[in-house]
Amino acid sequence: MCTYVTEKSPVAGSAKGQSGWFRLSHAMAYVDHPYHSPYEHTLNLDFLNDAEGPSARVAVELTPASARELVRCIEAALAAAGPAAAG
Amino acid sequence: MYTGLIAEEVRITGHGGDEINAYLARPLGPGPYPGVGVIHHMPGWDEATTEIARKFAAHGYMAIVPNLHYREGPDASPDDAAAASRAAGGVPDERFLGDLAGALAHLGTYAEFSGTKGVIGYCSGGRQAFLAALSLDIDAAVDCYGAFVVGEPPEGMPLKVTPLVQRAAELRCPLLGLFGNEDKFPSPEHVDELESELKKVGATYELHRYDGAGHGFFATDRAMYRPEAAVDGWKRIFDFYGRYLAGERA
Numbered sequence: 001m002c003t004y005v006t007e008k009s010p011v012a013g014s015a016k017g018q019s020g021w022f023r024l025s026h027a028m029a030y031v032d033h034p035y036h037s038p039y040e041h042t043l044n045l046d047f048l049n050d051a052e053g054p055s056a057r058v059a060v061e062l063t064p065a066s067a068r069e070l071v072r073c074i075e076a077a078l079a080a081a082g083p084a085a086a087g
Numbered sequence: 088m089y090t091g092l093i094a095e096e097v098r099i100t101g102h103g104g105d106e107i108n109a110y111l112a113r114p115l116g117p118g119p120y121p122g123v124g125v126i127h128h129m130p131g132w133d134e135a136t137t138e139i140a141r142k143f144a145a146h147g148y149m150a151i152v153p154n155l156h157y158r159e160g161p162d163a164s165p166d167d168a169a170a171a172s173r174a175a176g177g178v179p180d181e182r183f184l185g186d187l188a189g190a191l192a193h194l195g196t197y198a199e200f201s202g203t204k205g206v207i208g209y210c211s212g213g214r215q216a217f218l219a220a221l222s223l224d225i226d227a228a229v230d231c232y233g234a235f236v237v238g239e240p241p242e243g244m245p246l247k248v249t250p251l252v253q254r255a256a257e258l259r260c261p262l263l264g265l266f267g268n269e270d271k272f273p274s275p276e277h278v279d280e281l282e283s284e285l286k287k288v289g290a291t292y293e294l295h296r297y298d299g300a301g302h303g304f305f306a307t308d309r310a311m312y313r314p315e316a317a318v319d320g321w322k323r324i325f326d327f328y329g330r331y332l333a334g335e336r337a
Binding site: 006008028033034035038039040046048053054055057059 | 130159160162163164166167168169170171173174244301302303309310311
């Protein structure tokens, strides 16, 4: 079996998938064997809208190091935005 | 031997009378050919799994792969349907058994089917192959690195599966198990426990373990592919099926 840890979070926002933009209901993060990336394990992100079915999904597979770097970038961008990113 | 084969999507009647799809690869000769139910891995009813079915057909087997994630996304791509299944806690055991039984029953509609049938499963499908060997009328089962035949899933894991090893006495057919010694689920200790239980209940089984291989070593499209283990593993599979599926069913 390939699944070790799963984190799920409601999110407000949008993502662009195979049929264009859609509103998001939640996101999932888990470490697993990737579907496409040529690595043994990756940090996988699924951005989803349950109400629109399984194809309303943007999938991302990152090496653990690049996932951590992305977290740092997100935190830095939010911090730099100051009050604009308070909501 | 005539080497032509056909591979196509078919509709079958699965668990609860639901119509689901399956991939069927079969030789085009007159038969009789044994059947193999191929159980896909957790990433779904994907291209790699259909390649496995075609390999069995090229070796003289009628191989059928039920889409165990069909209900989560009949029109979705395999990876999207797999993600939806994963979020829902995985495929329920009872539903899996109904879908596999329906797939194997579908083989009976072909005159060239010999009547003997095996199953093989990879990853989560390895556990499901073991479950099928406990539950269905089959002649041989192959478990390729199936996790949670032994051991409980770690905390935080969304999959609602339970271990099966304590039911080993219920095995209804010979079992072949293929494992990588660098795997964590199942770990070498899990495989030790499986072997100890199989021995204790007097099961007909053979287990092979490969150094330098971890989980998913048969997966040619993934970084975990280990050709030495995979080549030997395929040899073991065809030898095992040759022994237990050859000839027509009495």
